Amino acid sequence: MFYEDHKNQAFYAMLNKENIRYEFLKGNLSSLLKKLKTFDSKTVVHTHGYKAGIFGRLACIVTKHRCISTYHAGEAGTGKLKIYNKLDKLLSPLSTNFAVSEQIKASLKNATLLENFIAINSSSIHFNRCDNKTLNIGFVGRLSFEKGPDIFCRLAENMQQDLDIKFHIFGDGPLKGEVPNLHNLQYHGLVERNDIWSKIDVLLICSREEGLPMALLEAISEQKFIISSAVGAIPSIIKHDETGFLMLEANAQHCQYQVEKLLLLPEEQTKNIINNAYKILEERFSGKQQFLILQKAYTGT
Structure with missing residues (x-):
């Protein structure tokens, strides 16, 4: 209602x-x-x-x-x-x-x-990029100041020279009109969940304030790598270097540091981190x- x-x-x-x-x-x-x-x-x-x-x-x-x-x-x-x-x-x-x-x-x-809780995707853990040549990083949520879409856009702008990375924004909100026109940034709007996770490899949460975002749980269920600011209940799930990467501050500089760190991470270590996050999801968020x-x-x- x-x-x-x-x-x-x-x-x-x-x-x-x-x-x-x-x-x-x-x-x-x-x-x-x-x-x-x-x-x-x-x-x-x-x-x-x-x-x-x-x-x-x-x-x-x-x-x-x-x-x-x-x-x-x-x-x-x-x-x-x-x-x-x-x-x-x-x-x-x-x-x-x-x-x-x-x-x-x-x-x-x-x-x-x-x-929060979700229906858990029980498929095997993997980290196969949607595009073998490109790392696709996504912002999923309401386009409002506290969620930090401006930080995400600034990150995309700062990394325009890196041809191996593309940025995607999914969602709607008052800051929709401020999404810049960049060659490495695509705005998808409000779409169905399946249309999100098939297009990205990494969920980047750059929120200034947060509770427990459903997008975080869905991304873990879909075996996506998590990079997030340490706000709200997120640190109870994402432990730095164990179940994802946590940023010291929600700004473009710290986002870029963690993205570049992920690019250098061995594939086996990446899979272990995703697997650790998935285990927490099964234990606490199955409903x-x-x-x-x-x-x-x-x-x-």
């Missing part, structure tokens, strides 16, 4: 393809209240996002439905977003709360850790434990 129609046609098309039902409210609290009153008392409202959390909790008090909220984002934000995030956290006592990282959990008064936690919350037992 969307608070309003955000005109995100590419995302709606993906939902339609997966046969996921959805509907739009009218962008106000009254339309949410009217809709919730059509559901029986056993219906549980699970909110995702600061605005959904704020209005969802307030509406559930009126309609007497149970409200569950998941806190995904680790960034504080600026301007109106900062105010919304603060209000979202202040109202957290009105719902049963989950946080996707320990860092986010610590910022709330009552929350349980519920790490078995997460399902039990969600089931308990939904049933109220």
Whole structure:
């Protein structure tokens, strides 16, 4: 259920393809209240996002439905977003709360850790480049300041002379119009997951702030090498030189250093690092434990 129609046609098309039902409210609290009153008392409202959390909790008090909220984002934000995030956290006592990282959990008064989870690709570990002559590096996520697409673009600009490397951006967002036109950088927009992982060898996360990005888990499942800034819950998965590379800072200079380091890494060592990350994925993010936690919350037992 969307608070309003955000005109995100590419995302709606993906939902339609997966046969996921959805509907739009009218962008106000009254339309949410009217809709919730059509559901029986056993219906549980699970909110995702600061605005959904704020209005969802307030509406559930009126309609007497149970409200569950998941806190995904680790960034504080600026301007109106900062105010919304603060209000979202202040109202957290009105719902049963989950946080996707320990860092986010610590910022709330009552929350349980519920790490993201995915269906794991069980194919054998490999690191065969999509293009034998080129290392393809991808940015996957929302094009917003905290995710650092500007850092990724600056890296691509700085490495234009390296003909063995190509950069790819997947996603949409407010900084879409700032993606430069470079011969070694391709912007793909919002595409299906399979169209991402078949085109890249390395996932580069240059976020300034982060929770636990789903793209990280998906990339590990698809046996992609991870280079990331050490933010949010990422260091709990990516250990430098063991399960990927961590950057000291989220900037183009540190990104380039790690990319150049990967180019010199022996193939066997590269495979070992990917394999180590995959083992952590199997142990913590297969969804078995997460399902039990969600089931308990939904049933109220």
